[in-house]
Ligand SMILES: Nc1ncnc2c1ncn2[C@@H]1O[C@H](COP(=O)(O)OP(=O)(O)OP(=O)(O)O)[C@@H](O)[C@H]1O
């Protein structure tokens with residue numbers, strides 16, 4: 691189902707485990723300082739995806755949803771930070787000014803952002819946008835490359851081995 695010649699990949703995910711497995715596989719070929727926007731309605735699976743991605747980077751223990759804090763930062767073994775944001779509850783993109791994202795970017799391994807449209811232009815641009823949508827009992831997952839780095843990344847994903855025959 692993946693097409694290495696295209697800058698977008700469409701997958702069907704029947705279970706949360708499959709969504710997490712796709713995220714793990716994307717994390718395995720993640721370029722440094724990558725930015726991923728996670729789009730989709732409430733309950734679409736953005737946090738499931740983010741947890742799978744963060745675990746693949748070595749984050750252990752509980753991965754809290756940053757619904758109220760807006761941002762959770764995880765120090766990785768390589769000294770870089772993985773950042774998970776959820777902007778559902780911000781009233782105004784100006785609130786992002788208090789998060790000092792410039793400093794965060796200096797040692798960024800990856801930034802995963804749920805509800806990125808609420809941060810508007812205050813956020814760094816996405817390399818890849820992952821859009822999740824309800825499809826029957828499962829989810830449709832579209833991964834779209836935005837930057838040249840994102841294109842290279844998705845091509846590497848398309849060529850990487852999948853542990854799950856469904857993905
Ligand atoms: N194929 C699937 N992929 C992901 N989640 C699924 C899938 N099928 C069912 N689910 C369920 O859907 C829910 C997804 O919840 P999750 O918290 O990831 O959504 P979210 O997009 O982060 O929502 P929010 O906008 O509230 O943060 C979970 O309960 C998960 O078990």
Ligand SMILES: [Mg+2]
Pocket residue numbers: 736737738755776804
């Ligand atoms: Mg969520």
